[in-house]
Amino acid sequence: MRPGPFTRWPRAADAALAAVSLVLSACVTEGTGDSLVLRSPGDVPVYVLLLFVVGSAALYWRRQAPVAVLAVVLAAWALTLGSGDSDLGWQALVAVYGVGRYGSAERWGHVGVDAALVVVVLHGLTGDLPWGEVGFGVVVFFSVWYVGRRLRLRAERAVLAERERQEQAQRIVTEERARIARELHDVVAHRVSMMTVQAGAAKTVAATDPEAAIRAMGAVEAAGRQALDELRHLLGVLRPPSADDGTSPQPGLADLDRLVAQMRAAGHDVDLTTEGALGDLPARVELSAYRIVQESLTNVVKHAGPGARASVRVAHDGRWLSVDVTDDGSGVTVLPGAGHGVVGMRERASLLGGSLDVGSGDGGGFRVRARLPV
Known part of the structure; x- marks a missing residue:
């Protein structure tokens, strides 16, 4: 899935969130029978409108200081209780989520959530709400905080796992x-x-x-x-055990046709394209390029899934040898660099002074691109 706006443009998204929250608080209020009605901001007392501004603007910093933002929002909400214009519940809900999602101090996070639940109960008492609605509000606030906390812990585990890889x-x-x-x-x-x-x-x-x-x-x-x-x-x-007895010469780019033929004989659809003069290259460059293609096609067999189609392109422009292996399979099953095969390919490229990039292909599947100086 592509990241949403809150991930791609966090500052702009938080600013838009704060602005929308202020408009909702100033222009929408509760009517009879749990309905929502529109009102003019001029009908809101000035001090309440200022509290709306403070509570909504604080959401802009919900990632940097989530506990402080929750404290500001709860204070503003508490000051509006009993005024008939206590409409900062949405801001408090967003701030509670921010504490769970972005807070780092568990103790202060728990204190903030407890304070939010207290304000929810006070809001129900001052507004003469049924206890069922008050209990539902408590459950919603706690659930939102818990979901944010679980997402934060999962993200932290993902970062730790990537660092370990x-x-x-x-x-x-x-x-x-x-x-x-x-x-x-x-x-x-x-x-x-x-x-x-x-x-x-x-x-x-x-x-x-x-x-x-x-x-x-x-x-x-x-x-x-x-x-x-x-x-x-x-x-x-x-050297790992293999059928090679060690007496045959090391493979090179001339052996790519044989490698592709073996893949086709095994039932895999592989296309091979070559560009430029490939017959007068250093042996170490040819061997590294061959091994990168070989390992990439092995990964296609292991991870791309049945029926996947692979494409191999090897091009020499006089200074660089480019190797591009793509497939249209099921895509990346592990993070790039996590396996010994990817580590080995990247090590071969770096020892020659080149580079290797792996990741999802433009149209799905997996892509391996290497540039080796000749």
């Missing part, structure tokens, strides 16, 4: 980088250091002792082979 995504990236760096250093750095020392020794004795230089270079070769074996083993541990 962002922190989790950051922890994933940090922990993986630290782990890989630590293990690469422990496993490979020792061998590379040995190779450097042996190569330096071979260079030193190459002119005077060729046999020693040959032996040193043999040690360099042996250390290099051991380092390569250990590096392969380390990457094999870090």
Whole structure:
């Protein structure tokens, strides 16, 4: 759902709310038999009209100081009791909702609601209203405050959950980088250091002792082979299990046709569009672009729902490689960035100096857009 005016333009909406409340209080009053009748503002006593202005204008600050606004409105309402023009109940109802929706101090919020209920009862007593109407008013005021409070707690939980998701995504990236760096250093750095020392020794004795230089270079070769074996083993541990035996070359943009064909064979409708020259790009850029497309199509299978149609567009303009994957499925099921897949795609793009945006598509569904410098 699109946000309403009170969310999109809060200050303007609150100003309009205050103005409408003042007009209603000054021009509408209770008639006989619970009816509403129009009146001229000139028929309202001046001091009551001033109280209407104060109580209505206070609603403009109902988000910033909800408890203070409720206190002002209740005071103005209480001063009109028994005058025959006690028409600030609407403002009090809005202020009570503001305390529940925007108040941060629970204790003062409860005090404000209790005070509002007291004024509601006094309004009924001074106006000779039946106890049934007074009780109904108490229930309405309490219910409005409770609904506002529940909405505030839900919004606070949503903000906290989003913060936790962002922190989790950051922890994933940090922990993986630290782990890989630590293990690469422990496993490979020792061998590379040995190779450097042996190569330096071979260079030193190459002119005077060729046999020693040959032996040193043999040690360099042996250390290099051991380092390569250990590096392969380390990457094999870090890489998730797959059917790939590790001997095939890394995929690139030329393999997108095969990837799309596999998706179509699995029953998914996928369109592929390419623009520009894609045959002379750095391998790391091609690999990252391929992985982003692969992960995006995997998300289509997981989250878009049956019968969803996906579109893949890859364009190269000479400086940037743009990857755009959209679908017309059921849309975002989790907040962007909450899963390891989105975190991994964003990490690939950022390591190349690019960017990645995810979110709802223009016509529904889900969208992934990446820009990678070439």
